Amino acid sequence: MKSRWTLLAAGAVISLSLAGCGASGDAGSSSEGDGSIEVQTGLAVDSKLLGTLKEVTNSFQQANPNVKINLVPSTTTYEKDMKVRLASGNVPDIWWTHGWSRDRYSKFLLPLQNEAWAANFNPALSDAMKDDAGAFYALPIDTDIAGIIYNKDVLDKAGVNIADIKTWDDFDSAAAAVKAQGITPITVSGKANGPAGNLTDWIAPGAFSKDELAQLKKGTFVGDKYKTVLDLVAKWRDQGYFNPDYASAATTDMDHALAQGQAAFIFSQNNRVNNALQYSPNAHLGYMPIPSLTGGSGYLVGGEMNAYGISKTSAHAEDAKKFLAYLAEPANESKLAQSAGSAPGLTNATPNMGALQASYDQWMTQAKTTLVPYFDRVYLPNGMWNTVVTTTDSVITKQSSVDAALGQVESDFKSLYGQGK
Template sequence: MNKKLISVLTTSMLTFSMLAGCASTDEKKEDTAKKEEATLTFMTNKVGAPSDAIKQVCENFTKETGIKVEFSAPGNNYEELMKTKMAANDLPDLWTTHGWSVARYSEYLMPLNDQPWFKDVSQSIKPVITDENDKIYALPVNMDIAGILYNVDVLEKAGVKVDDIKTWGDFEKALQQIKDAGFIPIHIGGKDSWTIGQFFDWVAPSFYVTNESSNFRKELKDGSFDMSKWSEVAGLFEKWNNAGYFNVDSLTSDYMSATQLLGEGKVAFEFYGNYGMTDALTKNKDAKLGFMPIPAKDASDQPTLIAGEDIAIGVNKDTKNKEAALKLLNYFAKADVLSELSSVSKMPSGINGVDSDTGMAKTYYDKYKDVKTMPYFDRAFLPNGMWDDMCIGGASILAKEKDSVQKAVDQMTQSYKDKINQ
């Protein structure tokens, strides 16, 4: 081969190599540009420290991947805003499902059973976030395992042992002991009306759904439930109100007053999630607090705990950024992220094997880890929107209006009929 031909071939190879290198560089630049152009929308119902922590995770994700995240936490307007977005089919790429991943949002969310963390979902939360076809639609970052809050010192001074309380009859005897000892048995912060609804959400399951051999789960869901039975739980509320087991200012006091009094050792029991324990400790860091399972209606059943979503994240099934959205979701599923967000909320993670700082509640999470859990009553067994009806009926009873139990039943009956098929 002559020198001229060798020179031509060498030049050609160098040119090809340079062009290939340029093409490769251009492709990398294009991939990077595409990655940087991807922008996800993320909305949450959380406020305060949990919201700040979620936002920080999104910012860390952007730093690591170049994928931008438009974060929004509208607070009290969240639920109505999400309903509007559902109606307009204008939902974000990801959002926190605040207890409604199955009942309200499942038709808008991507099933997530094929994700790598699915096999590690805790059995305590799995039934709550699983539909009838065993599909789940949200990553349970943490889980809201709740019972009845109590002040340890108050119960000791009144001679009440929570381990002896199995039924509402047992609980009622304890309330009388506590009242006789000079303490407020139960605090209701009715100025914040949701605290009234909370009582019914905690108590109703024991009357209508927890008993495996005698329950109305099917009837409640298919619209055939006889809502006149609501007189049982409404009647219990009236009985305890008339007996003086609630604070006398149950309609004018509020939630923050409730947690302060719990921390100060003036109240025995409160029907709130374990966030109430955290808030009470901010008022008195030396308070000794705990939570107990919710008693059964009678001896034919067993006490239960309530399980619900706290920070649970779903992905819009119609997102135009599926790959990026799943990447963010699985970033949230990293053990260190799960641990951090669960610790901020003082709740256990919904993924097995993840440690979190649950503070004083840890003793009780461990103690009751084998107690059966049930979902929040209104989310699982009432038509969407009946929470307000429980609050309104309960307020009438607290005010000792004439025929208040029947009014509460009528309120629930009409609303149930109106909303069951909506």
């Protein structure tokens, strides 16, 4: 009798262990248990955009009481978490595609070009989001438009007029004037995995001709032109234009330095401006076009940033489409894009970019500045971003010579291009 009880206890322990192991491996939505639609928002719990998304979602649920939406805030490891979930088949119903709806996630997402709101898709996003057949896989909440962000108060103090900066030589003179005031010309976070790469990502589109860009897309690395980008970064390093705490600086240090007038320029998406203004609401911040290395006219970089796609395997695909259609309504889209601090992703919504509206009007509405896609997303193979960041970082910190960094980029380009074929 005693031995039977022992057997039963052992069996119970084994069953519990196995139940614990098996819970996460099922395919389909992780929210199937309570019937709600899981939305991986990719947004920090305290972000303004998440607050607005909650408001809009609440009104959607009032209108559709049978559909339950579960908005999940982001972790700091969002991309890694998503990759693990996709690999294990534990896919959310809707998720934030952060610039990768086509190149990384399209095989997991429903095509959305036939939805009613698709007629208002912002054509500025086509290069970044549509495939060759014209299909796209996410609802764009905003159109990310980024240039070189500046603090006007600092530039005024240094006697620099932003409209005069048309070439990299002009930029160099402006940076020298700022440095002469004892202020850091360019602040970058070396600790975060991104800001160093932005330098290259911003400069590179102007370093290549159209033919060379096409070659990159086909898998031929054009090293001599990529080298000109790293050479420019190395020149800024040698001239002492970067912040001395580069290696240990976090992104919040960038925000702080820009807002407090301790730095003149940052190369970043516009959401940094919202963060910076929290430190100093009266700072005069704006953005300017990026000069071209080949002597052409300046440009802005942009594309997909906040966008949401629906899983192909979602058990609630129709309700999820209904939810995205609700987000796409002009009033909601306008409100969401405004919270993101960017232009809307749909043409029937109204732009309101807050502190950056003046820059938007100046460079987009009036000057019709060319908007080019993010260099790494379109012209480099999937997975190259980290190489772009670390090689630029190693040039800034003198861990690598420009040639060694270029060799690393070329090696990873070839290996990742081969892997993605």
